[in-house]
Amino acid sequence: MIPAQFDYVRPGSLAEACAELAADEDAKVLAGGQSLLPLLRLRLAYPSKLVDVGRLPELSGVHDRGDHVYIGAMTTHDEVIRSAVVTEGCPLLALATATVADPAVRHRGTLGGSLAHADPAGDLPAVVLALDGVLVAGSEEGEREIPAAEFFVDYLETALRPGEVLAGVKIPKLGPGWGFHYEKFHRTAQAWAIVGVAAAVRRADGAIAEARIGLTNMGATPLRAAAAESALRGAELGDQVRQACEMADEGTSPPADLHAQPDYRRHLARVLTRRAVLAAAGSP
Amino acid sequence: MSEIDVGVVAEQIAESDQISEPSGAPELGRPRRRKEDGRLLTGRTRWTDNLSRPGLLYVTFLRSPMAHARITRVDVSGAIGLPGVVAAFSGRDFADEQGSLPCGWPVSEDIVIPDHPPMAVSEVRYVGEAVACVVATDRYRAADALEAIDVEYEPLPAVVDMREALSPDSPKVHPEGNKAFSVKIESGDVEAAFRDAPVVIDRTYVQQRLIPTAMEPRAVMAETDGDSYTVWSATQIPHILRVMLAVITGIPEHKIRVIAPDVGGGFGSKLQVTAEEVLCLLLARRLGKPVKWTESRSEGNMTVHHGRDQIQHVRLAADADGRIRGLRVDLLADMGAYLMLVTPGVPLLGAALFNAIYKMDAYEFGCTGVFTTKMPTDAYRGAGRPEATFAIERTMDELAAELGLDPMEVRRRNWIRHDEFPYTTVSGLTYDSGNYEAATDRAMALFGYDKLRAEQADRRDRGDPVQLGIGVSTYTEMCGLAPSRLLGEARYAVGGWEHGSVRMLPTGKVEVITGTSPHGQGHVTSWSQIVSDALGVPFDDVTVLHGDTAVAHKGMDTYGSRSLVVGGVAVLKACEKVKEKARRLAAHLLECSPDDLEFHAGAFQVKGTEQRKTIQELAYAAFTAHDLPEGAEARLDSDATFDPENYSFPHGTHLCAVEVDTETGMVKIRSYVAVDDVGRVVNPLIVEGQVHGGIAQGVAQALFEEAVYDADGNLLTTTMADYLLPSAADLPAFVTDRTETPATSNPLGVKGVGEAGTIASTPAVVNAVVDALRPFGVADVRMPCTPERVWRALEGAGR
Amino acid sequence: MPRITVTVDGITYEEDVEPRLLLVHLLRDRLGKTGTPVGCDTSNCGACTVMLDGRSVKSCSVLAVQADGCDVVTIEGLGAGGSMHPMQRAFHEEHALQCGYCTPGMVMAAIDLLRDDPDPSEEAIRHGLEGNLCRCTGYCNIVRAVRRGAQEMGQAVKTS
Structure with a gap:
């Protein structure tokens, strides 16, 4: 199908982009376009104007900033996977990004685009949430930092204000002793996750010292499995972990769609959380 | 002048002899790389959407968002005058000339064939039905203008469920009611077979609705x-389409030329006469300008005919030792909103195959076709035969489980032994040849059946959360459609013959024209192999033309695994006629009797002498016509039609091992073995490719694909993000092998291979899934066996 | 209307384009590069895969304006001097195509996959091609072709 008409600008700076967006509330940001273009083609979106930020140099690249990794919003999935800074500083993001769509889509699609699109079925929002990432929004007024826990407001809705563009993401580095796993459950390789579980786990003395768990597609936004996280604190690998992970679906409100009903998603969240935690703890 | 030309031609002939491979080695059975590939691999393609004409206009259709509604107003005036818009029309604008889309298979006396206007005029009956169209200077503006058309609908109740549709208080899809037809077939004493039967297996299976999804979307110019x-149309059936377009529009047949250029897959979905084909023709006539329409995938998911969609009630009576006494089958078949080209015939193509390869004395088949407010169903790879095969092969596994027997053992006790052919089955088909023992033994060996059974037992004992299941499918099918006489008896509107012509060109090259219309099957290559052997000419010296009614003036097109079995044989027969003409010419030139000539390696030689004439020399002699036998024409060509006396019956044994994650319900195919007997093989590469692709589509029905409508009749699987097709990452490597029992119904001994893989594989996979879950008390899983369905089956069985 | 400059299969074009024009329609309808077909609306099927600045992309999900200043290689620009690319030849040898509609995209995806993994396992090939759907072949021969193409390309590098 064919997109409806829209205007197009390719601003030379983030400030210019923000000004364009502030001036027209029906304008939309164009990043890699891998979520937006199918929507435009199906005529599910009618933006007046696309503000192409894909080439802004200040929005791209991966930077090691000591205690955190800073990733420009326009960094493609492919660049994320290939970045040594990412695989060393926040390997969970690399693991999950490698499961996004397919290679050609990963060449175009961007981390910032995925996060700003805020599809709870997307793999990366739950990862950034689990890692306590901080999203950096740019606007004409300058930069504003938004913790991931506050960024994902509702289905396809973020805390970005009109005139703001997602500039990048700060992912805190976790120290030694942490293990990671992204468990994606989908019916075919390129299908969206029915449920995904992003787990970061610190082990100490044969038990789980700390766990951070992000859930994909278990509600209108990505969610933390908070009850399971606290139950996992101090849990020994085995029955205790199993019991703790039975709480993984607490506080979720999973959707019903073609591929799964809510009760099945809840069940999957429990099973997959256990698998993800054990895999992250190095004990699959 | 002639001397110079003769020299050139002679040189060319000599050259072609030199570059050719020794013609002693037979082409039949040789894994020739395809002649078709070069263009396709380098992008020099002729898909319909690639084509253009000076001043070409683009057509788009506005489609109904309602499953069932009265159209109270269509206002296209908003579109007129928009940039690039040339015209816009509603159904009413074409009411007097658009006719009704044809149903070519009125299967019974009681059949109801509703009027089916290409563009709806007063009522819509499925989501996606065309209600208006725009013609514009490019595809972007044509798409824009659709949004300016205003349609008012008065909603009518949707009819989505087949069983509810048949209840007396159901809303009606058509004034005549929701029953399209009913058919009953009986053979033997079914009552007696079931009376006091020690074992009766009673099961109901759902053949979900599928979307064929050829990779090339439809397009018409x-x-x-x-x-x-x-x-020009992305069609499998240019010849049938031409006839139908003439009948529908009243344009005389000889004024219509239909071209199927490169066609990107069909699988039955392009075996259709579509609304868009009719309307593009009428738009070209009305506007006097060339027009083109290309569908989008989401448009296609809604409006390319769907496949399958049956509810099958199967009852099988058996003795205590597993021998089958009789079989009863009751089908409900969802027609969708209208009867299209072969819609009602599809379930009946399986009517004689539920008894499959098994001997039994009694059989009863009933089928009711039901109208619903959904996209019409029609042929999809296998068409009726996969459904029948699934039902019987699933039921054989249930019988085995009931008796505590190995599923293969139950089959062995019932199947037709190789020394019993030809065998007339309870449903009246005569299977000419086959060897089920040989194919099964080979498949079991390749599969490592006993070892996998041992592993399965071990996993069961250990309570492994990942369980192993083994599925068996010993299938046969009927294809090579078909003997015209039998088609006539089945009330099919056309015959099943095929046409081929072969002409020797002056330079000794061979031009073959086939009435089949390939769209991926490699006819150009296979037919070249047949001709090369028959005429003793080099493979590379043969060209094959097809798919244009002005070039291939007779044909019945490509579907039902018929092309090689009927069309390939027609080409062979044409070659034989050419050879006979050549023999007379050679005898004349060599001054001998035709009987004194032996034909070998492309030349006629006088027995016991060195005197010979090559077929190339004879071609040139026929062209110059300087010295022809008395009464002979200046041509070395011929044509032939072939109409087989019987269907052909490929068969084989497919074995599938699956791993089922009992925690999540995820099914993963661990290994898959297929041993098929498709008779004599012309090109093993092409045959293997057909088997691979067929298996993949059958596996996809078992595990992935389903067209889903909601209660209001909205299609929910409109994109490839929702209608899940397997990628390379979702399928295993298939292990394939063959046994070869030649067909006796055609001189090539071939049986057809286009649908076999799809027919065989679906039950093999589902049997494997059920086999894995049986210890948990699960006796069936509805297709597709999604993780959620498997999980629910386990939960429902109480584990 | 924005003016873009784009190089396609070695030829540089300057075109005025509507912002909404899809790259694949620029190729097909404007530049006559019909070797790259369209198979879906949702970037699932991969039939339209081309190389954009050396990496595979689905040209139905890229705007022509986004390709401004870029280098595009389509199936038509793969071979050199009238001969086929080793991957094209491998597809021919292994009978890795039937109807051929997915083939241009499949070949491009296969070549892209070898950039990172010149000697891929069967599993790596299957996953590397997960964004390209084929309805005819069941993928068996495509996987074989990519293995063969990889070997021949590896050979080509070694001998050159």
Whole structure:
């Protein structure tokens, strides 16, 4: 199908982009376009104007900033996977990004685009949430930092204000002793996750010292499995972990769609959380 | 002048002899790389959407968002005057000339064939039905203008569920009611077979609705020079389409030329006469300008005919030792909103195959076709035969489980032994040849059946959360459609013959014209192999033309695994006629009797002498016509039609091992072995490719694909993000092998291979899934066996 | 209307384009590069895969304006001097195509996959091609072709 008409600008700076967006509330940001273009083609979106930020140099690249990794919003999935800074500083993001769509889509699609699109079925929002990432929004007024826990407001809705563009993401580095796993459950390789579980786990003395768990597609936004996280604190690998992970679906409100009903998603969240935690703890 | 030309031609002939491979090695059975590939691999393709004409206009259709509604108003005036818009029309604008889309298979006396206007005029009956169209200077503006058309609908109740549709208080899809037809077939004493039967297996299976999804979306281009018309279409059936377009529109048949250029897959979905084909032709006529329409995938998911969609009630009576006494089958078949080209015939193509390869004395088949407010169903790879095969092969596994027997053992006790052929089955088909023992033994060995059974037992004992299941499918099918006489008896509107012609060109090359219309099957290559052997000419010296009614003037097109079995044989027969003409010419030139000539390696030689004439020399002699036998014409060519006396019956044994994650319900195919007997093989590469692709589509029905409508009749699987097709990452490597029992119904001994893989594989996979879960008390899983369905089956069985 | 400059299969074009024009329609309808077909609306099927600045992309999900200043290689620009690319030849040898509609995209995806993994396992090939759907072949021969193409390309590098 064919997109409806829209205007197009390719601003030379983030400030210019923000000004364009502030001036027209029906304008939309164009990043890699891998979520937006199918929507435009199906005529599910009618933006007046696309503000192409894909080439802004200040929005791209991966930077090691000591205690955190800073990733420009326009960094493609492919660049994320290939970045040594990412695989060393926040390997969970690399693991999950490698499961996004397919290679050609990963060449175009961007981390910032995925996060700003805020599809709870997307793999990366739950990862950034689990890692306590901080999203950096740019606007004409300058930069504003938004913790991931506050960024994902509702289905396809973020805390970005009109005139703001997602500039990048700060992912805190976790120290030694942490293990990671992204468990994606989908019916075919390129299908969206029915449920995904992003787990970061610190082990100490044969038990789980700390766990951070992000859930994909278990509600209108990505969610933390908070009850399971606290139950996992101090849990020994085995029955205790199993019991703790039975709480993984607490506080979720999973959707019903073609591929799964809510009760099945809840069940999957429990099973997959256990698998993800054990895999992250190095004990699959 | 002639001397110079003769020299050149002679040189060319000599050259072609030199570059050719020794013609002693037979082409039949040789894994020739395809002649078709070069263009396709380098992008020099002729898909219909690639084509253009000067001044080409683009057509888009506005489609109904309602499953069932009365159209109270269509206002296209908003579109007129928009940039690039040339015209916009509603159904009413074409009411007097658009006719009704044809149903070519009125299967019973009681059949109801509702009027089916290409563009809806007063009522819509499925989501996606065309209600208006725009013609514009490019596809972007044509798409824009659709949004300016205003349609008012008065909603009518949707009819989505087949069983509810048959209840007396159901809303009606058509005034005549929701029953399209009913058919009953009985053979033997079914009552007696079931009376006091020690074992009766009673099961109901759901054949979910599928979307065929050829990779090339449909496209049509039409133009007129004011007198005659040319239609290019991504179709499997240019010849049938031409006839039908003439009948529908009243344009005389000889004024219509239909061209199927490169066609990107069909699987039955392009075996259709579509609304868009008719309307593009009418738009070209009305506007006097060339027009083109190309569907989008989401448009296609809604409006390319769907496949399968049956509810099958199967009852099988058996003795305590597993021998089958009789079989009863009751089908409900969802027709969708209208009867299209072969819609009602599809379930009946399986009517004689539920008894499959098994001997039994009694059989009863009933089928009711039901109208619903959904996209019509029609042929999809296998068409009726996969459904029948699934039902019986699933039921054989249930019988085995009931008796505590190995599923293969139950089959062995019932199947027709190789020394019993030809065998007339309870449903009246005569299977000419086959060897089920040989194919099964080979498959079991390749599969490592006993070892996998041992592993399965071990996993069961250990309570492994990942369980192993083994599925068996010993299938046969009927294809090579088909003997015209039998088609006539089945009330099919056309015959099943095929046509081929072969002409020797002056330089000794061979031009073959086939009435089949390949769209991926490699006919150009396979037919070249047949001709190369028959005429003793080099493989590379043969060209094959097809898919244009002005070039291939007779044909019945490509579907039902018929092309090689019927069309390939027609080409062979044409070659034989050419050879006979050549023999007379050679005898004349060599001054001998035709009987004194031996044909070998492309030349006629006088027995016991060195005197010979090559077929190339004879071609040139026929061209110059300087010295022809008395009464002979200046041509070395011929044509032939072939109409087989019987269907052909490929068979084989497919074995599938699956791993089922009992925690999540995820099914993963661990290994898959297929041993097929498709008779004699012309090109093993092409045959293997057909088997691979067939298996993949059958596996996809078992595990992935389903067209889903909601209660209001909205299609929920409109994109490839929702209708899940397997990628390379979702399928295993298939292990394939063959046994070869030649067909006796055609001189090539071939049986057809286009649908076999799809027919065989679906039950093999589902049997494997059920086999894995049986210890948990699960006796069936509805297709597709999604993780959620498997999980629910386990939960429902109480584990 | 924005003016873009784009190089396609070695030829540089300057085109005025509507912002909404899809790259694949620029290729097909404007530049006559019909070797790259369209198979879906949702970037699932991969039939339209081309190389954009050396990496595979689905040209139905890229705007022509986004390709401004870029280098595009389509199936038509793969071979050199009238001969086929080793991957094209491998597809021919292994009978890795039937109807051929997915083939241009499949070949491009296969070549892209070898950039990172010149000697891929069967599993790596299957996953590397997960964004390209084929309805005819069941993928068996495509996987074989990519293995063969990889070997021949590896050979080509070694001998050159």
